[in-house]
Amino acid sequence: MSIDNNKIVTALSTILNPKTGLNIIRSKMVDGLKIDGNNVTFTLKVPPSDAAIKSELNFACMAAIQEVYPEAQVHVHMAGSEAGGKADNLPQIKNIIAVGSGKGGVGKSTVAVNLALALKKMGAKVGLMDADLYGPSVPTLLGMQGERPKLEKLYGQAKMRPLEKYGIYTISIGFIIEPEQAVVLRGPRLGGIIKQFINDCLWPELDFLIIDLPPGTGDIQLTMVQTVPVTGAVMVTTPQELAYVDALKAMNMFQLSNVNVPIIGVVENMSWFTPEELPNNKYYIFGKGAGKRLVKESKTTLLGQIPLIQSVREAGDGGEPAVLNPDHPAYPYFMSMAERTLEQVNLRNEAMAPTQIVKINT
Incomplete structure (x- = not known):
């Protein structure tokens, strides 16, 4: 019997990564595949957090191969995957960008949603996590009120599939609770939900995951x-x-020594008011300069200044964010913001090592 390497790879592609839901070939969990007569040998790299299901993965691989080649002798060597966080949590996502603010009401969620959609327009694969558990805005901004994520079992564990809208994948507590339901949770439970959105949500391969954080510096951050x-x-x-x-x-x-998350840049929202009937007029009703001062303090760059335009609010309330419409007066501002964000992320990745998961002793 001659065993075809390609058929073995195809067979193993039916086995899913317990962390991501992607197949183990695409997830690069299979290493050193060798075929010698009837013997098929390879190493399966399993994240430490999934060590409890090593046996189940082992038998699943053997069964998949022997379904194609019943007489094959399958030898699976188990090894832990590389340490350092990225291999264990969301390894299929290239860049995780947190969108934060110090206080509510500055339009952070509107910026996060339009940034995600603008990056998608530029050709990136994008996800959006609504981490503002007390005031989830993403269901309204994307016109997804009442929708529910699908649940499925993976190796006996319940997993969620993020919902898709306008080509981006998203999850929010607003998809799980009723719109009028208040979220009354203490810190540990808040953290538990965020961990579920990360570990129990089957995010696809993405170039960017945009995380809309709540205002402030609390448990969720x-x-x-x-x-x-x-x-x-x-x-x-x-x-x-x-x-x-x-x-x-x-x-x-973010800049604390034991956190050390790079600042990509600053977005100044509501920079000036422009009435629809006077598109060339600018009224600085909130003053001037805060964005540039924050840039100076962070030693980064101003990603964009977004004017206060009534139709931006109307577009968000209607579930069709402004950046979806090329004729919208705010469209060029949001697209420019996304282009500068992409540039700064690329510069950050060229100049700095990947961020590590933060170790904080509390």
Whole structure:
């Protein structure tokens, strides 16, 4: 009997990675595949967190191969996958970008959603995690109220499939609770939900996962940096002094020595007011300069200044964000913001090593 290497690879492609739901070939869990007569030998790299199902994966691989070649002698060697966080949590996602602010009401969720959709328009594979558990905005901004993620079993564990809208994948507590239901949770439970969104959600392969954080510097932010390696943070502020002061605190959290998440850049939202009937007029109703001051403090760049335009609010309330419409007056601002974000992420990845999961002793 002659065993075809390609058929073995095809057979193993039916076995799913317990962490991501992708197949083990695509996940690069199979290493050193060798065929010698009837003997098929390879190493299966299993993340430490999935060590309990090594036996199940072993038998699944053997069964898949022997279904094609019943007389094959299959030898599976188990090995732990590389350490360092990226291999164990969301290894299929290239860049994880946190969008944060110091206070609520600055349009952070609107920026996060339009950033995700703009990156998708530029050809990237994008996901969006709504980590603002107390005030989830993504279901409304994407017009997905009432939708529910699909649940499925993977090696006996319940997993969620993120929902898809406008070509991006998304998850939110707003898809799990009723719209009028209040979220009343203490810190540990908040952290547990965030970990579920990471470990129990079958995210596909993505270039970017945009995480819409709640305002401030609380449990959710700490859980996030302790659970996944965040590539960098985008800070959102308005020109107002109050917004700047709080945004500076939020930014400084990312720059703590034991957190050390790079700041990708700053977005100044509601930079000026432009009436629809006077498109060339600018009224600085929230003042000027906070975005540039935050840039100076963070030693980064101004990713964009987004004007306060009534139709941006209307588009978000209607579930069709402004960046979806090339004729929308805010379209060029959001696209420029995304282009600069992409540039800064590329520069960050060229100049710096991948971020590690943060170790914090509390």
